[in-house]
Amino acid sequence: MIWLYTLFALEVLNIAVFLPVFGAFARSLGATPSTLSFIDSSCALITLLWNPIIGSLSDQIGRKGLLIKCLAASVTGSIIMAASPSLLVVFVGRLIGALGGSVGILLRSIVGDIFESPDDKKTFFSQSAPFISVAFLVGALSGGFLSEAQHGYRLSFLLMASVMGTAAILAQCFIPDDTKTIPEKSSKNKKNESLLKSGLNELKTASADIKSLSWSRYKTIFIIKASYDFATSLIMTNVGLILLNEYEIQGRYLGYTFLLISVISIIANILQLRLKSMFDNISDYEILMKGGLVIIVSFIGMSIASSVFVFLFFLAGMFLIKAFVDTILVQMITTKTEENDRGKVIGAFENLVPLAGFFAPLVCGLLTAICGHRLLILSASLPLMYSIIIAKNKIE
Missing domain, CATH: 1.20.1250.20 (MFS general substrate transporter like domains)
Structure with missing residues (x-):
């Protein structure tokens, strides 16, 4: 493979x-x-x-x-x-x-x-x-x-x-x-349709198929995923400005910061493989709950950091845990779906990232004007607290 x-x-x-x-x-x-x-x-x-x-x-x-x-x-x-x-x-x-x-x-x-x-x-x-x-x-x-x-x-x-x-x-x-295989009747009808009309009909059928799905089955994991993605988007929308405005980090040094994030993600992935046997003994929702708590601690650390090194330490910690969480969420949604609904569910699941990216800048612009970058970072804890409560309820 x-x-x-x-x-x-x-x-x-x-x-x-x-x-x-x-x-x-x-x-x-x-x-x-x-x-x-x-x-x-x-x-x-x-x-x-x-x-x-x-x-x-x-x-x-x-x-x-x-x-x-x-x-x-x-x-x-x-x-x-x-x-x-x-x-x-x-x-x-x-x-x-x-x-x-x-x-x-x-x-x-x-x-x-x-x-x-x-x-x-x-x-x-x-x-x-x-x-x-x-x-x-x-x-x-x-x-x-x-x-x-x-x-x-x-x-x-x-x-x-x-x-x-x-x-x-x-x-x-x-x-x-x-x-x-396309049903015979449908196939005959398609022969008489233009390419454009056929494509539009397929899109219409796909849209209706999305609506017909029983989304309640996936509600919990969608909410948890949305909470993590929105919290992370709030941070990432502001991290460049914080490094530039408060610590005067710019140019290639700003690039090195994102290089650090990439290296942290690689380390997290390798650790997850090494510790697979340990994670197999812990429920997915327990991992999500504990991961959320650690990320909240990293948000608090970034909001009060007095030096760029402390800020980057907590930022790296956030991405380390987020890499674990992302892998767990992908595993959960993939194993939970069935073949006849897998594509539409995973499509909607992956849509949560651009959705968070669409709304986060709007929220950041409003909150930054009111309370500044530091309190904005702290406010990113709120959606994670909600996801922690949901995960805890699933464990109980």
């Missing part, structure tokens, strides 16, 4: 190359902060609407074909951005690339399909986590170094296209064909 680990790593590598590059590239073409916000918000909106639909469609027509199409959209978007002569063309490339942003959802659903045993699914995600963290580290460093070269931004986008193109080839060669 090395090809499956590779696909996960390539997807994260693509994201990591993009992160340090896009903002600076857009600014070089004349983008203002408001323009960048508009582009990011537009892509976030597409992701919010698109992910659950792709997940539902994958339950109906199969995941392999959709995965290759999403990878192709990502490749197309990257090539357009690499060749873009203007900010408008960059915007178009980003929008097309956003349609390929469901790769992670489809890969997680494929893992759920391939591994029948819940223990096997948990083992896969535990073992893949270090590969993903290393891929993120390599991607971020590659994007950073390429951005300093001549035509470096465009080379970064071409690298992204190559990465996702490679992933598409691997998917075509190694993922088992899971195309679902």
Whole structure:
């Protein structure tokens, strides 16, 4: 199954190359902060609407074909951005690339399909986590170094296209064909439909399928996931400004800070593998409850830190525990779903990250104006307290 680990790593590598590059590239073409916000918000909106639909469609027509199409959209978007002569063309490339942003959802659903045993699914995600963290580290460093070269931004986008193109080839060669059979009557009707009408009908069916799902079965884990993601988004929206304004950390030293975060995630993933036998004796909800308590302590430490080293110590602690929690949450949702609803549930589950990223800046702007950055960090404890109570109730 090395090809499956590779696909996960390539997807994260693509994201990591993009992160340090896009903002600076857009600014070089004349983008203002408001323009960048508009582009990011537009892509976030597409992701919010698109992910659950792709997940539902994958339950109906199969995941392999959709995965290759999403990878192709990502490749197309990257090539357009690499060749873009203007900010408008960059915007178009980003929008097309956003349609390929469901790769992670489809890969997680494929893992759920391939591994029948819940223990096997948990083992896969535990073992893949270090590969993903290393891929993120390599991607971020590659994007950073390429951005300093001549035509470096465009080379970064071409690298992204190559990465996702490679992933598409691997998917075509190694993922088992899971195309679902279309009923004969439906097939005859489709022959008389235009491609556009057929696609719209499939999206309509997928949307109705999402609504029909019994979401109460997944309510608890969705609430806990949303609480963790929103709390983390509040911190990440402000951490750069805090380091810059209060500790005068900027430029490459700010990059080193995020490099530290990547290394911490790798260490956390390796520790989780080493301590697997110990975690097997503790319930998932107990891990989530204790993890939430430790993260709250790290929030308190960051809010009162008098030096940058103390601040970074607690920030690293937060990411160390968050890496554990993220792996547990992915394992829980993947093992809890069944094949006929796995895609739509995981699609909605992964949508919680962009949803938190969409609302966090709005909340941060309001709270920062009222109480400042330090109290804002402390306020991130509130959603985690709620998730701790829910996890504690599930244990009891």
